[in-house]
Amino acid sequence: MAIEAQDIENLIRATFPDARITITDLAGDGNHWAAEVIDASFKGMNRVQQQRAVYASLKGKMEGSNGELHALALTTKAPE
Amino acid sequence: MSDATDQIKTTIEKNDVVLFMKGTKMMPQCGFSSRVAGVLNFMGVEFADVNVLADADIRQGIKDFSDWPTIPQLYVKGEFVGGCDIITEMTLSGELDQLFEAKGVVYNKDAAEKIREANA
Numbered sequence: 001m002a003i004e005a006q007d008i009e010n011l012i013r014a015t016f017p018d019a020r021i022t023i024t025d026l027a028g029d030g031n032h033w034a035a036e037v038i039d040a041s042f043k044g045m046n047r048v049q050q051q052r053a054v055y056a057s058l059k060g061k062m063e064g065s066n067g068e069l070h071a072l073a074l075t076t077k078a079p080e
Numbered sequence: 081m082s083d084a085t086d087q088i089k090t091t092i093e094k095n096d097v098v099l100f101m102k103g104t105k106m107m108p109q110c111g112f113s114s115r116v117a118g119v120l121n122f123m124g125v126e127f128a129d130v131n132v133l134a135d136a137d138i139r140q141g142i143k144d145f146s147d148w149p150t151i152p153q154l155y156v157k158g159e160f161v162g163g164c165d166i167i168t169e170m171t172l173s174g175e176l177d178q179l180f181e182a183k184g185v186v187y188n189k190d191a192a193e194k195i196r197e198a199n200a
Contacts, residue, residue: 047162047166047169048148048160048161048162048166051162051163051165051166052147052148055148055149055150060149062149062150071112073164073165074165075165075169
């Protein structure tokens with residue numbers, strides 16, 4: 001298994017300590033993940049900016065064919 | 081500036097709607113690329129497809145250019161709109177319709193409504 005849900009959450013959490021983070025294993029194969037990140041810092045940012053920030057927190061784990069994180073569906077929003 | 085960056089810039093300047101994807105719009109080679117190409121095809125949007133699997137420089141170049149680590153990537157009128165998750169959300173919320181209208185991109189509103197009905 002390339003990466004665990006907890007690893008993904010920890011990486012995101014390091015950048016967004018107060019975020020509400022939900023990680024889901026979409027296919028049950030430890031390879032296709034979904035992450036929902038709700039954080040106050042997203043207020044006033046568009047989705048591209050929000051998701052860029054989340055990708056940045058993953059620090060290259062998604063880079064290239066050797067990336068540990070093959071597929072991560074992202075949903076980001078600011079708290080209501 | 082690298083050749084790949086030049087090529088990317090020219091492509092998004094010359095085409096109103098460009099999808100950088102794995103495979104082609106007729107034969108996508110990844111589920112995420114397939115989903116976005118499928119939405120555009122279904123909505124009758126004319127778009128240029130760039131197969132990043134055919135060119136390693138473009139594949140890396142577009143990620144650097146957009147500061148976005150994943151493929152597919154949709155550009156409308158030279159502006160980066162998003163990847164698969166954002167396009168899916170925007171399709172279902174109607175924001176993609178609004179974007180096309182604001183940018184003067186022709187699309188089939190009925191088809192867009194059908195996608196939303198099917199996913200309601």
